[in-house]
Amino acid sequence: MTSPITILSDATFDETIGAAEKPMLVDFWAEWCGPCKMIAPILEQFSVEQADRFTIGKLDVDNNVATATRFSVMSIPTLLLFKNGQVVARIVGARPKGALLNEITSALAKS
Numbered sequence: 223m224t225s226p227i228t229i230l231s232d233a234t235f236d237e238t239i240g241a242a243e244k245p246m247l248v249d250f251w252a253e254w255c256g257p258c259k260m261i262a263p264i265l266e267q268f269s270v271e272q273a274d275r276f277t278i279g280k281l282d283v284d285n286n287v288a289t290a291t292r293f294s295v296m297s298i299p300t301l302l303l304f305k306n307g308q309v310v311a312r313i314v315g316a317r318p319k320g321a322l323l324n325e326i327t328s329a330l331a332k333s
Contacts (some may be wrong), residue, residue, distance in 0.1 A: 226269040228279040232286045237254040238279065245305040245330055250295045252284050257316035258299045264319045268326075276303070276326065305333045 230248065239246060249265055257327060270277040282289040293297035293302060293309070303311035303326060307308055311329030313322065 226273060226278070227265065228277065230267065230279045230281040230286070230289075232288045234287070235281065235289045239304050240307050242304065242307075243333075245303060246279050247276055247326060248279040248281055248302045248304065249284050250281050250290055250300040250302070251298055252282060252295070255298050260316045261299055261322070264322060267319070270324070272323070272326075275330065303329050305330070308330070 228238060228297075239248075247265075247268070249258070249261070251262075265280075266279050268276075281289055283295060286293075293300075297314055299314075299316060301313040301322075302309050303313075310333035311325065313325055317325070
C-alpha cells in the first residue's frame, strides 16, 4: 500500500494543488525540525481518518526553497490548507491532534 500522503516539490506543487479534488493540508517541514517530527504521526493519522474531508501533502523546505519562500514560510512546521487552489488557513507550530483538527475543520467550514 502506498502512503496516502503526497510528497510535493517545487516542480509538482502548483499542478498537484490545482488538480486536487478535495482540500489539501500541506505540511512545510524539514528533517531536522523537532516539532515537525511531533506532528508527523498526527498527519499520518489524518491522511487515513480524514481522507473523505481533505488530503495531506508534505513539502521539505530545505529541498524546495522556492515554494516555501513564495508562501512566506518563516518557521516550521507551517501547515497551509488549500481549497480550490487558494490558501484558506495557515497554522504555524505544532498542536495536539484535537486542536489541529479543530482549526482545520473550522477553516473548511468558513471557506
